[in-house]
Amino acid sequence: MAKRILIKNISYLITMDSDRKILKDCHLIIKDNKINAIGKGLIPKAILSKDIEPSNVEEDSKLDNTNKFVESNNKEDYDEFDEIIDAKDMVILPGFINTHHHLYQNLTRCFSASQDVPLFDWLTTLYPIWSKLEPYDFYISALVGIVELILSGCTTTVDHLYIFPGGQDTVIENELRAVKKSGIRFCLARGSMSLSEEEGGLPPKELVQEEDEILKQCQKLAEKYGEKKSELKNQGKRIQEDNNNNNFPKMKSGQEYDNDEFPRTQLILAPTSPFSVTKSLMEKIMELALEFNLKCNTHLAENRQENEFCLERYNQRPFDYMKEVGWIRGNVFFTHTVYLNEDEILKLAKSGVGVSHCPSSNMRLASGIAPIKEMLDANVNVSIGVDGSSSNDSSNMLAETRMAMLCQRSRGSDKIISTEQTLEMATLGGAKVLGRDDEIGTIEEGKKADIIGFDLNKIEYAGAYKNPIGALLLCQPTNVALSIINGRLIVKNGKLLNLDLRKVLRKHRERTKLLLSR
Ligand SMILES: [Zn+2]
Secondary structure, three states: OOOEEEEEEEEEEEOOOOOOOEEEEEEEEEEOOEEEEEOOOOOOHHHHHOOEOOOOOOOOOOOEOOOOOEOOOOHHHHOOOOEEEEOOOEEEEEOEEEOOOOHHHHHHOOOHHHOOOOHHHHHHHHHHHHOOOOHHHHHHHHHHHHHHHHHOOEEEEEEEEOOOOOOHHHHHHHHHHHHHHHOOEEEEEEEEOOOOHHHOOOOOHHHOOOHHHHHHHHHHHHHHHOOOHHHHHHOOOOOOOOOOOOOOOOOOOOOOOOOOOOOOOEEEEEEOOOOOOOHHHHHHHHHHHHHOOOEEEEEEOOOHHHHHHHHHHHOOOHHHHHHHOOOOOOOEEEEEOOOOOHHHHHHHHHHOOEEEEOHHHHHHOOOOOOOHHHHHHOOOOEEEOOOOOOOOOOOOHHHHHHHHHHHHHOOOOOOOOOHHHHHHHHHHHHHHHOOOOOOOOOOOOOOEOOEEEEEOOOHHHOOOOOOHHHHHHHOOOOOOOEEEEOOEEEEEOOEEOOOOHHHHHHHHHHHHHHHHHO
């Protein structure tokens, strides 16, 4: 039988739909893993005839009051629901989508030898330690990183995984075990490094793989998670290389998971960066991605040193190098893009290339501030990523979203990024960058039930009650009171329901100690 959740008495519902509607005093019904009704439709019949629940939400002409939630005194009216959540004094919104992370890095968070240096020195200090990671480390670090994300409102995360000591299969298997335990919607960005220090790159020899080996392993993953372009064409589906982001294939036929507990993993092919990947691998990975209709991602134009590296090795700016290897196309998103000029930004917009903006990491590593406001004005799809746990050193999506807004405003331009634009990057923007805005990123009937809620009664929001977006973006971030992912209740009343966090943190601490003693 279908599983139903009723979220009643919602003080504010930020939909992020095409009208950017914010509903007041409404309710929302989830059936299995989808949003079934908002403020109307399948309300238990007697509810409609009762009085309106008094609310302390003050009237605001900008907010839509048309779908008032009506409470029933008849207990039977709620029998059809497996779970009823009272969202009075809560702001409910679409779950955040984090488009960039390196979860394994939270075992080396705040590593003292690399805490006051820029990107390249930071990497070369940490590479030798990461080469000693064991398979179980990938499980425990992913679990802790994901839980931190969930508590901050994230319901979908990408993890860019590019270190495989012990082999691809064991590393990924361990990471996916953590994903399943946490319940998050997951995108595996299979990273790769093929250009070692000896050949003019940055990573040490022990962390790079042969091109053939990388391609073989990516092919294996593509066969499992991708969908052949030729088959999509036969089914009349649109494909990734179109300059249109509404084209990610829904699900492999027979793999729709309406009644399943866990969301399906999206695969992204993600050679790591210009200074760690050979040119021919960039080209071959793109061929593979197009064959299997997959998104591609890489770090790009992150700092001045990378810019100089590209000019020296390829005699091109990072953007032009990407163009040459066939990476300026609609199935791509770049992480960072700090050093892009006006012309390159226009080309990003024109080609449908998305961006994952990681402001804390860029500031922490003294890389610079990406011209995000200019990108938004040019209609580039921009999303937000927390970046790895060793360069943020936080996996808090609400804090990162706030940081993205403050960071743009700190540039001192008259063109101010708005709170709504910023929230859009963290929700709908993320969905667009991943090519999944037809299923996640907004709260609309028929979309996947990825829903979060913040309690406005917290001290951090005192005085901000009338302005739900402002409260979230301008006030000090808090953890979620509610998180539902794929229709499954993960956080209720601010408490994680599916695991004992203290136990997990104890294990995590042990593994950090062990890693640093190896
Ligand atoms: Zn990164």
